[in-house]
Amino acid sequence: MPPNSRFSDATSLPPICISEDTSRFRYTYRNGPRSAVRIARIVLETVNLNHSNVRWFVFGDDNTIFFPENLVKTLSKYDHGLWYYIGTGSESFAQNKFFSYKMAFGGAGFAISYPLAMVLSKVLDSCLNRYPHLYGSDGRIHACIAELGISLTHEPGFHQMDFRGSMFGFLASHPISPLVSLHASDTIDPIFPNMTTIMSLEHLFKAVSIDSRRVMQQTVCYDRWFSWTISVSWGYAVQIFPHHVFLPDAIRTQETYIPLKKGGGINDFYDVDTMGYDPDPCRRPPLFFFHKASFGRDRITTSYRIMTSENCTFDMASPRKIEEIRVFSRKLELDAKQMQAPRRHCCDVLPSSSSGNIMEIAIKDCGHEELIHMHP
Template identity: 60%
Template sequence: MQHLKNPTKTQSLISFILVCSSFGVVYLLVSLLAVRTSRVVHVVHSSSSQDVAARTSLDHVVFGIASSMKSWPKRKEYTKLWWKPNQMRGCVFVESLSAEEEQGNNIGSSSLPPLCVSEDTSRFRYTYRGGSRSAIRVARVVAETVALNHSDVRWYVFGDDDTVFFPENLLKILSKYDHELWYYIGAHSESYEQNRFFGFGMAFGGAGFAISSSLAKVLAKVFDSCIERYPHLYGSDSRVYSCLTELGVGLTHEPGFHQVDMHGNMFGLLAAHPVTPLLSLHHMDYTDPIFPNMTRTQALGRLFEAASVDSQRMLQQTVCYDRWYSWTISVSWGYAVQVFPNHMFLPDALSVQQTFRQWKKGNPFAAAFTFNKKDPHPDPCKRPTIFHLDSLSSGEDVIISNYTRHYQNCSYDPASPRKLEAIKVVTNKLDFSIKQLQAPRRQCCDVLPPTASDLMEIAIRECKEDELIHMH
């Protein structure tokens, strides 16, 4: 037959096809292996990044605190509340040292950070009318803190001598972010007027802010040349913000930092904290003690007692409803419980009551704030009965916080909350994962069957998947 006359050519063609097929199979196997390997590498890298974040500790943070020899003797009492000796690193920067401090830097005060003398800033121009040249010195705390050359730093945190930090919560929030990337983390003021004047994109220095180590090192290199362009600015934080803006970095907003640009009773702000860990409080000298019948320092000490038991739950607001009496109960854990004598829609229960005064008097913007607020009810008989934290106890699985009555409304209705003398709140310790911090959800609570006529017991728990917090 004709097709059998050239067997050699036929065999060659078959061999060629087999070789090509073999190369194709090899190529396919190599490609699949490459894809699989890349996926494994990606997963390992992602896991490694999460592990690094999870391991972020106080050893990786350096604090730069701005102060002066005039204010430090009094305000160091605030710093004692949150500073952890032998665990924290950083300095309190002052313009000079007194004779006593010269002889022994914070001698006898192991509970305080060391004092550092700021560098001379007379070479820098300052043209803001009515302002203080110390704003330049305070701004340079950023560069001088980096110049301390601490090893293995991931984050630099800055604040004032009257900034009260909550270190455990601060670590938890910073763990959300990769310190090898450029991050500038903080919050704006509660006052609309302050933000309008200084900028909504700026982290207010009194509230405190954090800068990742990778960004801080670059900022320190260019800082002096940068602030020469801003002699007209008022504050130190404005200069830091301007220089970071020149580097192309914007603010990452974390609402747990609190500038507290307000006067008087800040109960309304603390009792309606956002669903995020409490990171800082500022301007304590300008506000009333946050607990009744205490000094400012004693009152803050009470708050830190609660923080030592369950720091992440501090001020977390939970709302539940008592069906029998038609009460609305708002728990600001570790601080206060409010019992409203009527059922309220949840958004109304979450609004900030304006118990405080505005920061400055003046134009209409001065009375505006950056959150939903409402005035206390004009009828005192319809205001909530308030219970403040009195004591805490914790076991292996359960934390019990007790609140005693401080303010009662004037209603004598049989269903009035005024008959209550105390409230007991039962919880488990709150330990947010990174995912929960990135997508937070408010927790739920239940009013438990009464064990005494003058005592209310409440249990806080995670909400079920499709559970709604609503009045009945």
């Protein structure tokens, strides 16, 4: 880093390390990136830095966004003294079929426990010589860990995001697990309308700074007065279906995105439980995006507003009359048992205290026998 860099005095930044020469290793994947060998060896080089008090080594691409508190909380489920290789596959059927369902994809990031990383670092170079034909660095790490007899432990909070276009449907149906990572590749749109990718991530982190654990967690509640179904993806978006939707359907992923690769066939299939998305915006449920968050009196308030203009006609029984949604919640604290056996939260639509253009929702722990269901 140049001495006059404005970051040169920032002691909080990690040190910059230049990886070793890897020209002695063969790479035979046609038209592939030879840098995959060098990137794979970063695992070995990081271990060799001999940092103290290390429990996990976490790796990702240069455009992987990690949510540190959630990453730490997720890894706390596991005994770091055992051999663990933790991550996720792709959302694309074609990508998984081509590379492997048992490989942690690098764009989503992955974690290797300390004892496994120590052993892997000792055998990595000899192992890499057996896999010159593989495409990427993550495939090489997977192959060498597999040779040690260890399989991938899937964690749903890591996200490779092998799509193109809008990620709304995917993010709004996040599994009941802390959001650990997003792969901010240039194939996807900014996650908030009318913003750049950087602006949208900065906006999301306003919610993350208030309640990291709850970000993107989906809660569904049913309005007794209008028979609406409301899906809340905390800190991201709220969607109001103008009719009752069974819960198993409400938590499915709407296909707002398009396949990563063109050409049809298996490229059009996903390893995600999907549902259709109407091409006519006026026939879709109105969508309210995160606006702001505040904390006070032992509760958090987030507000959501419409950020796009569809110019749709509607009557007073339509959810399109709503201008703002306010969601009240307490900071989400997850203990070890809740991490191991997560349960979706419940929510109530509160009686309107305004002229009817503001909806208020309270998120709560579900009662012991409480069901999330449509009301007659």
